[in-house]
Amino acid sequence: MRRKSLSGAACPIARTLDVIGDWWSLLIVRDALRGMRRFSEFEKSLGVSKNILTQRLRSLVKQGILELSPASDGSAYREYRLTTKGRGLFKVLVAMGQWGQENVASPAGGRVTMVDLEHHKPVRKLEVRAADGRLLGPGETMIVRID
Amino acid sequence: MRRKSLSGAACPIARTLDVIGDWWSLLIVRDALRGMRRFSEFEKSLGVSKNILTQRLRSLVKQGILELSPASDGSAYREYRLTTKGRGLFKVLVAMGQWGQENVASPAGGRVTMVDLEHHKPVRKLEVRAADGRLLGPGETMIVRID
DNA sequence: CCAACTGGTTCAATCATGGAACCATGGGAG
């Protein structure tokens, strides 16, 4: 049977996974946030097969996360740019990056972290806060239906 | 060929995806954060095949995100509980939930949102901030190697 | 003691993924 579609789920997490829950999409968005726009850039950065990359880029365009526009360098080629919706995934990637940094050992190669462009200092850890500003842990929230 | 392993990547986002980047793992963690602990609860909630669920639960245990402990109801069965590492994924799920709520249309069914347990008011939107507290957008950060 | 429930395992079929080969355009050098 085909992979289950979660697009009809009431849960926004499930709907998000339905859109970017596969192996490559978030990595493409990550690279796009770093400024990549061209097919060949993604291909080289990710080491993914062209057919898969084609498929994923098309899906991201269809979902409104990327859009095709004429190349900025004046050539006849086109490039993939993040939409506002796509840039919204920034926070998701920051969350994943922070979790990975703390919880998944990085091998010999070298570690990497995110700093702000201006002062080159590490970004603060994300915090979940209540409407009144209180810090919230995993057990201090609940999910409710909106009617 | 086997799905590419990203466990050796310097990028913490890639390493995170290597651990929880598949279709079901994050949904299992989501349910675990809502208090689910038993095999049959996950099975019913997710509608996933038992063999896949078995596989995923085992993987999450091996990764240290879940751990097996004796059932709290005194029966001879065991249950899956989140570890501290697993609870750390809370922020990732909040980020995905907020993005999905704003960017992926929810169908007829009904919408859902996260509120704090105490006052039942919606949780604040996550913010990426610099060390000095400035709000940072996607273009105002960069990735650097730590030596 | 028997039936149903829990938590799996095994199986065949189908779907997705990866690598390689191929190809139509664009662009740059001469």
Added chain:
DNA sequence: CTCCCATGGTTCCATGATTGAACCAGTTGG
């Protein structure tokens, strides 16, 4: 203008992953 390489794909096949169904051993409730 022409040749040749780079870009951005498409197609094909082999392999891996996912699925639902069937089956099964140990637990529990009645």
